[in-house]
Amino acid sequence: MENNESILSNSSLDDMAAVQLEGTAKWAYFISVVFFILSGFALLLSLLLFANIETILPRLSQVFAISQEVEDFILNSGMILAIFGILLGTTLLFLNGFFLLKFRNHARAYALDQQENHLNAGIDNLNRYLILSTAVNGISIVSTFVGIIFLFFKA
Amino acid sequence: MENATLVNEQSRERLLKSAQWSRYLAIISFVGLALSVIQTVVGIVGGQDGAASGIIGLVISGVITFIMASNLMNYSKLTKLSMETGDGAQLSQAFYHMKIYFTIMGVLCIIMISLLVLGILIALLVGLLQ
Numbered sequence: 001m002e003n004n005e006s007i008l009s010n011s012s013l014d015d016m017a018a019v020q021l022e023g024t025a026k027w028a029y030f031i032s033v034v035f036f037i038l039s040g041f042a043l044l045l046s047l048l049l050f051a052n053i054e055t056i057l058p059r060l061s062q063v064f065a066i067s068q069e070v071e072d073f074i075l076n077s078g079m080i081l082a083i084f085g086i087l088l089g090t091t092l093l094f095l096n097g098f099f100l101l102k103f104r105n106h107a108r109a110y111a112l113d114q115q116e117n118h119l120n121a122g123i124d125n126l127n128r129y130l131i132l133s134t135a136v137n138g139i140s141i142v143s144t145f146v147g148i149i150f151l152f153f154k155a
Numbered sequence: 156m157e158n159a160t161l162v163n164e165q166s167r168e169r170l171l172k173s174a175q176w177s178r179y180l181a182i183i184s185f186v187g188l189a190l191s192v193i194q195t196v197v198g199i200v201g202g203q204d205g206a207a208s209g210i211i212g213l214v215i216s217g218v219i220t221f222i223m224a225s226n227l228m229n230y231s232k233l234t235k236l237s238m239e240t241g242d243g244a245q246l247s248q249a250f251y252h253m254k255i256y257f258t259i260m261g262v263l264c265i266i267m268i269s270l271l272v273l274g275i276l277i278a279l280l281v282g283l284l285q
Contacts, residue, residue, distance in 0.1 A: 013162065014243035020250030027257035034264040041271075116163055123169040131174035136184045144190045151197045 013119070018111060025107035025122075028100040035097030039090040046086045050079065094135055099129040161241045170246075172236035177253075184224035188217055205228040219259065226256040 013021065030148030049056065053075070061071055074082075109115070162170065195213050233249035236242070 013246065017243055020247050024250060024254040024257050027254065027261045030261050031170055031257060032229065032262055034232055034261075037268075039194055116166060119162070119170055120165050123166065123173055127169065127173050127176055129224035130173060130180055134176060134180045134183055137180065137187060141183060141187045141190060144187065144194060148190065148194050148197055151194065 001149065018114075019105050020124075022111045025104040025111075028107075028126075029104040032097040032100035032104065035093050039093040042086065042093070043090050046083075050083070053079070087110065092132065096129055096132055099125045103129065103149070161243055161246055167238055170234050171238055173230040174238075174249075177234075178231035181224040181227035181231065184220050184227070188220045188224070191217070196221060219263070223256055223259050226252040226259075230256070 057066075057071060059073060060066060066074075103122050103125040106118045106125065110118035110122060161167075191213060195209055198209070229252040230249045233245050233252065237245035237249060
């Protein structure tokens with residue numbers, strides 16, 4: 001084949017690739033639903049925790065032997081840090097779920113009508129998911145690295 | 156056959172971009188795994204409490220991370236190769252590896268939700284008994 005024509009009709013994926021893509025999309029849908037549920041659950045749990053922090057914290061202090069100094073920190077700036085962390089975490093989880101859901105919807109639409117624009121939109125959303133996951137993993141690596149340095153100097 | 160295109164130019168660019176980012180994600184996962192191993196070793200050498208017992212957790216999470224990252228790497232390699240050669244079977248193989256990656260993640264989600272539900276039930280039971 002010397003020309004630049006598609007080896008398949010209308011420049012579409014072959015049947016096997018389309019079947020694998022559909023299988024990927026099914027799992028992506030399941031994971032996106034789990035991500036939505038988890039982000040909602042984390043937000044709800046955090047709200048309940050913060051609403052009752054003055055009741056819960058003394059009990060936690062007894063169980064985990066938290067000092068009064070740490071307890072004061074948690075009740076002041078610790079709360080702000082925790083709220084920021086939880087909001088960031090749930091937003092990232094929700095966004096990842098959203099990208100996966102859009103990937104699934106477009107991949108499914110592509111399986112039905114074989115329109116190349118659906119394939120493009122689906123892969124675009126898969127790319128967004130991959131970029132966000134890479135960023136989150138990158139932050140996680142940096143924190144692990146800081147942990148190692150801390151342990152090293154402590155040792 | 157060398158000049159054959161499997162998908163159009165727009166899809167090709169997007170697929171190559173996904174190959175590039177899945178490669179980055181795989182590399183970051185491998186680096187994260189290596190750092191976790193170093194962290195555990197430093198913890199054991201430094202005599203940190205619970206560091207040795209963390210080995211079992213590290214082995215389990217390490218194996219899972221390694222398999223997931225390998226699948227992402229294979230997706231990246233095969234996608235690039237299929238775009239170069241125009242071989243549909245290679246692109247199919249690439250999507251197969253992406254499917255395995257998502258399948259593992261889905262199974263992990265099921266395990267996590269099961270543990271979460273179990274935890275809530277135990278907490279409720281303990282609360283009722285007290």
